[in-house]
Amino acid sequence: MGVILACHGVTKRFGGLVALHGVDFQLEEGRIASIIGPNGAGKTTLFNVFTGVYRPEEGSVRFRGHELVGLRPDQITRLGMCRTFQNIRLFGNMTVLENILVGMHSRLHLSTVDVLLRTPRFHQVEAQALARAHDLLGLIGLQGRGDELAKNLPYGDQRRLEIGRALASEPRLLLLDEPTAGMNPAEAQELMAFLRTLRQELGLTILLIEHNMRVVMGISERVTVLDYGQKIAEGSPEEVQRDPRVIEAYLGTRQRLAERPAVG
């Protein structure tokens, strides 16, 4: 399997705070992998570097043969990487179906002229988009709910819709930021099954940030552990679980506790 995403020596600073410090990371195509780590370890920052929200001070990110550092988020989405957010960020006052259609934006090749003159091309592209959005609704189990406002959906459905919206951009790599946050164990199980189906049917590569260890250990083939902006361990779930540095990062030791600043 080829490497779909690789970053080398990524460093991101916010003022005096080093959020990421020389992180190296690789992800093989077709994998389901997780990034874990204590709060503030830099997981979401790494996601934001991958997706172009942040520009790292040092290092490079390569995705399917393209250098991503310096590209805008929408350009990166066009290259085939899409994400969800830790705190759900749907377009609340738009309908479920419209949310998915927005996800397709980068795949709809229409000019302003097509839109204003309503060319045959416009009707064709728009009809195809609508049909695909309709199918995606079925895939995420929201058929019949497409005309509801996104903000009126129950929590679990909102999480699914966010994944559906990301899928609409036809990604090769899906980044999920804590997809099971706020879910009960049954819902989390369901989501894991759904992610496996996605990988199988669409051949997706999936990278998760997760706090729920049951999910992490249950689904990931590879786990990367971040702490204080540095990669401290990497390997199969079993390897990582046994790694003393990981245990230390999560549970702490006497010595480390003393080293840490009092607050935070």
Place this chain on the structure above:
Amino acid sequence: MSHEAVPARATGLRAVLRKPPLVMVLLAAYVLGTSLLVANTPRSLLLFLLFLASLLLIFAAQVPRWFRGAAALVTLGFLMPLLGLRNGFYLEVATQIGIFVALALGLNIVVGLAGLLDLGYVAFYAVGAYSWAILGSPQLLKTWPGLDHILPLSGWWFFVFLLLAVVLAAVTGVLLGLPVLRLRGDYLAIVTLGFGEVIRVLANNLDKPINLTNGPIGITPITRPAIEPVLWVLRTLGVQASPATVYPVYFYFLVLVIVLLVILVTQRFKDSHIGRAWEAIREDEEAAVAMGVPLVRMKLLAFAAGASFAGAMGVIFASKQYFINPESFTFLESIGVLAMVILGGMGSIPGAILGATTVTILNLQVLKQLSLTLNAWKNAGVTILGYNLANLPPQLEPAKYERMVFGIILILMMIFRPQGIIPSRRRRLELEETHRRATEAAVEAGVV
């Protein structure tokens, strides 16, 4: 849906409104009735408002599309100008409404759809107006008398400038858009406010070193659009009319055509990936860009599209008024258009139209009438609750109530109906798609 039985409890008006033929007859009777009444009593404000309400009824009633279109066409294209000949002021009001409808629709794209709060929108209107005013008047001859073989440009150039102003305003929109791309919410509002003031101050002061705008004195006379073809058509029809009587009707139709175009353009933008991208930006900019929406291009397009409508209307305004000065492009004017959009319902096309109509009528007619009536009472010394209005101190002069009442209306609207008169309605796309698939399946089953 068409098989849906009329519920037994739906009685009275509701039952009547479910029978299209009857509704059509009633509607036609109402439209014709009110227009006859207005024609008979051309000075009654109430009757004119009732006549305008017929347009509202046409679009609210459940009638077939062809009937709606025909009724609107007859009302706007025939009855309105006819009544305008009876009382020229009504045509002026209708033209003003048209101008503000286009402005409100333009601002609606920027504020309502894309969620970019623009407090200096009237600047684009000024750009359009001044572009024609400067070249369509003898203004530049003051500095360069040698240009008198070209300037002022003839009325045929008016139409060129109509297009040119669209482009010019759009470019100005992009120029404003570029530096404010990173700004959101209140910061954006302040910058656009400043931009609006800059344009007004420029208009006010560009009489030196080269006299472009003639400063606060303003520019006049501004060339009117070429009327020869209209007069020629009228002559062939055997109508002898002077330009003075034809121009108001001419402007009315010019504005009407542009408003229809603006509605069409707005509608098409809204029901497309561009409109969805704008709304996504309004809802959550960061999520929108993560979904592949090119933020810069979409924001600039919103600014450009919104500005272009104002540019075109600026040209018409300048030429209709014959005279413009910076006073027509104050901050208050921007706020007025914003009030129309918010009052009507942000992001809603019918809302912006109704909002513009309501506010314009309030300003030009209802509130004017109120202060006129109060003034008449004051002069007649009418006593209310034991207080003789003749004793009103000058601080409480009736003319001062106009803005106050308008303000109270705005406040009440925001408290009791913050979503606006006609809130934006979402298209039921899934229903349409399911329906389409069902029809397709049915057709296939029938064919095979």
